Amino acid sequence: MKTRAAILRQTPGLWEIEELELDPPGPGEVLVKMIATGLCHSDDHVTRGDLAAARLPLVGGHEGAGVVRQVGSDVQGLEVGDHIVTSFVPSCGRCRWCAMGMQNLCDNGALIRFGTQLDGTCRLHDSEGVEVSTTACLGTFSEWQVFDQMSCIKVDVDLPLEVACLVSCGVQTGYGSVKAGDVQPGDVVLVIGVGGIGMNAVQGARDAGAAHVIAVDPVAAKRGWAADFGATAAYESVAAAMPAVAQLTNGQGADVAILCVGVVRNDLVGQAYQAVRKAGTLVVTGIGPATDDSAIPGVNAVSLAMQQKRIQGALYGMKSPREAVPMLLTMYRAGKLKLDELITRTYSLDEINEGYRDLHEGKNIRGVITFAD
Structure with missing residues (x-):
């Protein structure tokens, strides 16, 4: 079809809208009519060359939601008409990590780098018959798509999919970063970068009982929006926030800092590290250029050991997607989690480059593409 x-x-480059040929679903796969997909910064890293594409041409997108329209053989638990959101880590449920309740670290995660389906082949071809790869075994920037059942999480049919798609990546990643930092009631938490991920770290810190949630972002509009999600104060930089942090903590520093900026540079990791107290935790959630492997200013063996600080990486909110997605959507139903408010603007597929320009200019918390029926 x-x-x-x-x-x-090509990279760096822009998204081009093309008509492609999509193969039918194979064993263990489903055909999905896409309803919505979020414009996540991770896909933008590839267009800008911060992260290398495994293979080109490539259909991007990984934060998606849609309706199952065809089911291949050997599919269990999914039927035609089911509503699903995607998981950018296709969890097998059998490997060591899945057995330990860490489906976000499933061994299948290693396969999302190759641009193919789990079996090593592609389902998309261009007009000349060239195979077209997909981001994270997904490629949600497509009106129709074939996914492995391991990449699909069933959700209730009455939930708006343009909202539910956010839970498949940005919300889960940001909200779960608070768990990664082990935020406790009464803590002072610094959230650095309050876009589509960081705004959910603000919500998570609020819900964990943090006494003070301090948002840091150079964009004035985002600093204003952060208050609606639970921030108690907001500043344009880490340096600008530190006098307030010092006053709140008797000069000790934040209990937890969560780094969620769109492009993480080592100097910012160093600033965030310096901002936390002894025995405090820096959570690094955002990603940066894969080539940025130089020393991190202010981070050395002496300070790590003598101040007992911790630097914690956080993938997918450090929680199993099949547990996190229903939990977050239940909170949304109960009015305990803001999702609608995260969507600053919706776009058509043809407006995707405009959506990413708006992201660069700080106009959106989250932009969402909605697909025509």
Whole structure:
């Protein structure tokens, strides 16, 4: 069948809308009519060359939601008409990490780097028959798509999918970063970068009982929006926030800092590290250029050991997606989690590059593409 999709043919580059040929679902796979997909910064890293694409051409997108329209053989637990959100880590449920309740670290996660489906082949081809790869075994920037059942999480049919799609990546990642930092009631928490991920870290810190949630972002609009999500104060930089942090903590520093900026640079990791107290935790959630492997200013063996600080990486909110997605959507139903308010603007597929320009200019918390019926 035919599908229109946003395709990347070179990096750095822009998304191009093309009509592609989509193969039917194979064993263990489903055909999904996409309803919505979020414009996550992770896909933008590839267009800008911060992260290398495994293979080009590439259909991007990994934060998606849609309706199952066809089911391949050997599919269990999914039927035609089911509503699903995607998981960018296809969890097998059998490997060591899944057995330990850490599906976000499933061994299948290693396969999302190759641009193919789990079996090593592609389902999309361009007009000349060239295979087109997909981001994270997904490629949600397409009107129709074939996913492995391991990449699909069933959700209730009455939930708005343009909202539910956010839980498949940004909300889960940001909210779970608070768990990674082991935020406790009464803590002072510094959230650095309050976009589509960081705004959910603000919500998570609020819900964990933090006494003070301090948002840091250079964009004035985001600092203003942060208060609606639970921030008690907001500043344009870590340096600007530190006098307030010092006053609140008797000069000790924040209990937890969560780094969620769109492009993480080592100097910012160093600033965030210096901002936490002895025995405090820095959670690094955002990602940066894969080539940025130089020393981190202010971080050395002496300070790590003598001040007993911890630097904690956090993937996918450090929680199993099949546990996190229902939990977060239940909170949304109960009015305990803001999701609608995260969507600053919706776009058509043809407006995808405009959506990413708005992201760069700080106009959105989250932009969402909605697909025509």
